[in-house]
Amino acid sequence: MSEEPCCKVSRIVNKYDLSPGRQETDIDSYLRSRWLGSTEYPETPLRDLVAWFNQSILRTVYAEAGRKTLEPQIETEYNALTGNDDDDRQLVLDDLQANGIDGSQLRTDFISTATLHRHLTTCLEVKKPPANTDSNWEEKKLDYTFQIVEENVQEILQSWENSGVIPNATETEIATRLYLECPICSAQVDIKTARQRGYICKHLSEPDSDEQ
Ligand SMILES: [Zn+2]
Numbered sequence: 001m002s003e004e005p006c007c008k009v010s011r012i013v014n015k016y017d018l019s020p021g022r023q024e025t026d027i028d029s030y031l032r033s034r035w036l037g038s039t040e041y042p043e044t045p046l047r048d049l050v051a052w053f054n055q056s057i058l059r060t061v062y063a064e065a066g067r068k069t070l071e072p073q074i075e076t077e078y079n080a081l082t083g084n085d086d087d088d089r090q091l092v093l094d095d096l097q098a099n100g101i102d103g104s105q106l107r108t109d110f111i112s113t114a115t116l117h118r119h120l121t122t123c124l125e126v127k128k129p130p131a132n133t134d135s136n137w138e139e140k141k142l143d144y145t146f147q148i149v150e151e152n153v154q155e156i157l158q159s160w161e162n163s164g165v166i167p168n169a170t171e172t173e174i175a176t177r178l179y180l181e182c183p184i185c186s187a188q189v190d191i192k193t194a195r196q197r198g199y200i201c202k203h204l205s206e207p208d209s210d211e212q
């Protein structure tokens with residue numbers, strides 16, 4: 001690993017000696033295959049890859065510190081470390097401290113969706129086929145939309161950080177959500193949840209009932 005790291009992603013891979021946990025491949029090939037989808041892996045959205053990457057950091061550090069590396073625990077603590085609940089985050093930070101783990105450093109080392117996107121497209125020159133050539137184009141377009149939002153917000157945060165408006169603004173994770181609202185009862189549902197369950201609200205679940 002004497003090569004100069006291309007960006008934060010490689011720097012963190014080197015720092016924690018991260019690997020996909022399967023003997024056949026290095027982490028860049030693994031990320032590329034999962035992002036594009038391959039015979040071995042279903043196509044995986046960037047945000048899931050980011051969560052996987054960052055949780056790999058936790059797994060590595062926990063193992064070294066003799067802390068339990070149960071999957072559900074790692075996921076819960078990762079969500080607390082990256083979430084908006086100050087109390088939850090402090091609880092985990094204190095608990096990590098008790099194991100001699102510097103949780104603030106981990107948070108700084110977590111990568112963002114924008115960072116991984118840059119690593120894949122710029123450092124690795126991975127080209128994703130245009131979004132609307134297959135049957136799944138809507139979800140890809142949605143992910144792309146989130147990416148653009150996150151990249152723009154990242155720029156804004158950088159500016160606020162530079163000018164001291166919000167200290168350490170770029171160290172946050174940006175969670176983009178898009179809600180659809182029922183015009184009758186104002187209930188809101190995450191667009192992805194609506195897609196998964198196949199309706200927006202019970203008021204809109206039978207499309208033709210009003211017209212008949
Ligand atoms: Zn890179």
Ligand SMILES: [Zn+2]
Nearest residue numbers: 182185201203
């Ligand atoms: Zn409703």
